[in-house]
Amino acid sequence: MIATDVPKSNDYPEGIKYRFQYMAEDGRTLLRFDNFPDHPRVDRHHYHTPDGVYDDIEYTDLKAHVRKFHTEMDDRRER
Numbered sequence: 001m002i003a004t005d006v007p008k009s010n011d012y013p014e015g016i017k018y019r020f021q022y023m024a025e026d027g028r029t030l031l032r033f034d035n036f037p038d039h040p041r042v043d044r045h046h047y048h049t050p051d052g053v054y055d056d057i058e059y060t061d062l063k064a065h066v067r068k069f070h071t072e073m074d075d076r077r078e079r
Contacts, residue, residue: 001069005060011037013044016062020069022076030076033069035058047072 003018012035019034032048039046042055044064059065 001066001068014059018062018065020066022069022073031069031073033065036057 001018001020003016005017006012006017014072017035019032019036021029022031024030028050029048034046034048035044037044039053042053045057045059046053046055047057048054049072057068
């Protein structure tokens with residue numbers, strides 16, 4: 001998990017750049033939350049799974065987003 005304060009900008013209006021990654025032992029991404037503006041068809045705050053990239057996630061603040069990531073990670077671990 002990485003979250004960095006950055007200057008507020010069009011790319012990072014909250015002044016935070018983050019990526020949270022949950023990986024399998026073989027290096028496959030099982031879940032990643034990030035706000036890197038590199039996916040033109042999804043919102044700034046989005047997540048990656050083995051099936052694709054999605055943006056049906058709400059960002060309110062960093063602490064809540066970390067909790068959401070942990071919940072999603074735990075749910076995937078139980079499957």
